Amino acid sequence: MPFDWRQIWEIASAPDNVPIVALLFVAPFFMWYALRQGIANDKLIAILEGDAQAAKTKYRKTQEWDPKWEREVHTWPYLMRMEFLVAILVTVLLMVWSLTLNAPLEEPANPNVTMNPAKAPWYFLGLQEMLVYFDPWIAGVVMPTLIIVGLMVIPYIDSNPLGNGYYTYKQRRFSIWTFLVGFIGLWVLMIVIGTFIRGPGWMWFWPGQTWDAERVDYAVNRNLDQVFGIDGSWLAPIFHTTKDQAAIWARAIFGIFPLVIFFIVAAILVHWVCTRTEFSKKIYKRMSLLQLVTMYTFLILMLSLPIKILLRLVFTIKYIWVTPWFSI
Amino acid sequence: MPEENGDGKSKTGVLEKAKDSAAALRETLTEKAKQQATELKEPEKTQLYRSIFRVKHDEEPRNRALSVLSNVFFHLHPAKVNRDATKYNFTWGMGGITFYLFIVLTFTGVLLMFYYHPSKVQAFRDILYLENDVPFGKLLRNMHRWAAHLMIIAVWLHMFRVFMTGSYKRPREFNWCVGVLLMVLTMLLSFTGYLLPDDQLGFWAVTVGTNMARATPLLGNEGPGGPQMGMTPYNDVRFALLGGSIVDANALLRAYIWHCIAIPLIVAIFLGVHFWRVRKDGGISGPAPVMLESEIKEERSPRPVILRPSGMG
Ligand code: HEM
Numbered sequence: 001m002p003f004d005w006r007q008i009w010e011i012a013s014a015p016d017n018v019p020i021v022a023l024l025f026v027a028p029f030f031m032w033y034a035l036r037q038g039i040a041n042d043k044l045i046a047i048l049e050g051d052a053q054a055a056k057t058k059y060r061k062t063q064e065w066d067p068k069w070e071r072e073v074h075t076w077p078y079l080m081r082m083e084f085l086v087a088i089l090v091t092v093l094l095m096v097w098s099l100t101l102n103a104p105l106e107e108p109a110n111p112n113v114t115m116n117p118a119k120a121p122w123y124f125l126g127l128q129e130m131l132v133y134f135d136p137w138i139a140g141v142v143m144p145t146l147i148i149v150g151l152m153v154i155p156y157i158d159s160n161p162l163g164n165g166y167y168t169y170k171q172r173r174f175s176i177w178t179f180l181v182g183f184i185g186l187w188v189l190m191i192v193i194g195t196f197i198r199g200p201g202w203m204w205f206w207p208g209q210t211w212d213a214e215r216v217d218y219a220v221n222r223n224l225d226q227v228f229g230i231d232g233s234w235l236a237p238i239f240h241t242t243k244d245q246a247a248i249w250a251r252a253i254f255g256i257f258p259l260v261i262f263f264i265v266a267a268i269l270v271h272w273v274c275t276r277t278e279f280s281k282k283i284y285k286r287m288s289l290l291q292l293v294t295m296y297t298f299l300i301l302m303l304s305l306p307i308k309i310l311l312r313l314v315f316t317i318k319y320i321w322v323t324p325w326f327s328i
Numbered sequence: 329m330p331e332e333n334g335d336g337k338s339k340t341g342v343l344e345k346a347k348d349s350a351a352a353l354r355e356t357l358t359e360k361a362k363q364q365a366t367e368l369k370e371p372e373k374t375q376l377y378r379s380i381f382r383v384k385h386d387e388e389p390r391n392r393a394l395s396v397l398s399n400v401f402f403h404l405h406p407a408k409v410n411r412d413a414t415k416y417n418f419t420w421g422m423g424g425i426t427f428y429l430f431i432v433l434t435f436t437g438v439l440l441m442f443y444y445h446p447s448k449v450q451a452f453r454d455i456l457y458l459e460n461d462v463p464f465g466k467l468l469r470n471m472h473r474w475a476a477h478l479m480i481i482a483v484w485l486h487m488f489r490v491f492m493t494g495s496y497k498r499p500r501e502f503n504w505c506v507g508v509l510l511m512v513l514t515m516l517l518s519f520t521g522y523l524l525p526d527d528q529l530g531f532w533a534v535t536v537g538t539n540m541a542r543a544t545p546l547l548g549n550e551g552p553g554g555p556q557m558g559m560t561p562y563n564d565v566r567f568a569l570l571g572g573s574i575v576d577a578n579a580l581l582r583a584y585i586w587h588c589i590a591i592p593l594i595v596a597i598f599l600g601v602h603f604w605r606v607r608k609d610g611g612i613s614g615p616a617p618v619m620l621e622s623e624i625k626e627e628r629s630p631r632p633v634i635l636r637p638s639g640m641g
Contacts (some may be wrong), residue, residue, distance in 0.1 A: 004348070019478070020482060027485075030485055030488060030489070033420075063412040063415070072410055073394065073414060075396050082421070094474060098470035101470070101474070103472075104525040104529060105459065105527050114532070115528055118535065121518065121519060123518065131540075137544060137548070140545045141548075152504070155504050155505070162494075162499040164498070165495060172494060326552040327554055
């Protein structure tokens with residue numbers, strides 16, 4: 001199959017996809033911009049830590065400084081002129097964008113003609129992509145709730161007092177890595193997959209593959225109990241039930257084990273990461289029990305997403321735990 | 329010039345007197361006109377200007393402070409700020425850009441409302457009308473659309489910078505939470521607007537989106553525990569969102585009301601709280617002087633409450 005450039009162009013130039021293409025450049029830029037300032041501050045911190053005298057007298061910022069300058073300046077004009085300037089620039093950008101690119105308008109809504117693929121707007125494609133890995137009640141309801149609550153608890157579980165109000169990397173390695181993994185590595189990545197990779201039927205199309213609506217995926221997804229060949233029908237006589245009933249129960253009970261193992265292994269891993277260095281041990285000691293439990297729970301749940309993605313995409317495993325009421 | 333006699337009394341007649349005062353009047357009038365014309369070169373000295381702005385516009389420190397403090401829009405700001413905080417590199421201006429985009433969206437959105445009817449018969453045609461016949465209608469629609477997308481990117485980047493500067497740490501924990509809610513509301517605003525053109529794109533996006541609501545635990549007819557709670561496609565949470573069991577006229581009306589009235593109002597309220605708290609928490613968090621590991625203090629319990637008067641940031 002030849003590399004299909006037209007397909008790539010078609011996806012990237014769809015007007016509603018332009019923002020996500022822009023984000024592909026903007027997100028790494030600001031990541032670099034933030035880390036660059038963090039590294040500059042880290043150098044300053046290293047100097048101050050090595051020199052007690054400097055720590056007392058030196059200006060503790062990387063910004064230019066002169067003893068003759070006032071510490072504070074008037075908001076008008078020094079801050080507000082910047083704000084007005086930025087407002088003008090944003091307006092110009094928006095004007096140019098609006099003059100060169102038209103908002104999409106498809107055919108009138110028609111419930112009888114299905115769009116394939118039917119995609120949510122790009123900023124929700126992360127959630128839609130999650131539908132591949134979890135049942136809708138998890139992907140559409142539980143996960144969004146966990147993301148929102150998880151973001152809101154961040155200030156209450158991060159007990160590291162350093163790095164409050166300045167960029168730094170060394171003083172906040174763990175929290176920065178966690179955030180980058182969650183924001184860039186999971187959220188943005190899933191949006192990119194949902195935008196560029198997922199074609200008709202929400203099937204996986206590598207960049208350059210033509211989106212073929214006729215394609216049929218033959219990959220058979222299995223549940224973990226099938227992989228292990230769990231068959232509980234022999235239990236039927238013991239519990240006086242039918243063979244089918246016994247098989248269902250055996251499956252439901254089997255599924256608890258891998259889940260428990262995951263939680264234990266993940267907890268150990270999280271604990272290891274959280275107490276790896278002398279500094280993180282110090283922070284760990286400052287945390288209350290409630291803070292620890294909350295943090296570990298959210299980290300473990302966050303870890304479950306890449307694990308589930310891996311199991312599904314690489315090992316074609318659909319469910320880990322199958323019960324009569326719900327499956328995970 | 330009229331003649332005067334020795335004892336200073338005018339001997340001239342009535343006519344002369346009138347001429348006299350006319351000349352004097354002319355002189356004072358031209359004088360006044362000239363003076364007032366030059367005064368117009370400094371409009372901030374006029375009564376009109378002062379009645380509006382209350383303070384002179386000059387480089388006096390007092391007046392610079394007052395021009396911020398005595399203006400209802402400007403006084404969101406403190407009179408003075410940290411010199412390093414005025415630079416672009418700390419905040420990237422992202423919060424401000426987000427706010428500005430919200431204003432742009434309100435403005436273009438109100439204009440769009442003049443041309444839009446939230447009904448199945450008219451909605452799609454209104455968009456066609458906007459695109460083809462309304463003067464600048466296409467530009468208006470494009471600006472509203474792209475500003476919405478831009479706002480989402482800007483909120484994410486704002487959150488990213490707040491995280492990277494550790495600005496959510498004490499005493500700004502609560503404002504971070506307000507921010508998270510603002511971000512969710514921003515995305516919901518965008519999403520509810522997606523349906524309004526009533527085209528295939530919006531219809532299927534909203535169909536996909538609200539189908540997930542079917543699976544809400546306990547409250548959706550396909551969610552775990554839903555049927556046991558008596559949920560059917562005609563009474564569950566999806567039905568409440570759409571005003572029906574399919575995406576149709578009622579869904580359009582509900583999306584319209586959420587999009588144009590309810591969510592913008594809620595956002596405005598949260599924005600008020602957000603800005604208020606930025607000030608009350610002592611202004612922008614930095615760029616703060618770096619802190620060293622050796623300076624970490626023992627955690628005191630119970631933790632002291634930090635209260636700072638506004639404008640001291
Ligand atoms: C509609 C969306 C939002 C608007 C219009 C907005 C606006 C602003 C503005 C203008 C500032 C002043 C500093 C700056 O420009 O960076 C600010 C600060 C702040 N914002 Fe937001 N924001 C929004 C959403 C958020 C979100 C999503 C978060 C975090 C999850 C957040 C958390 C904060 C915090 C903690 C501060 C204080 C930062 C500091 O002191 O350095 N905001 N916000």
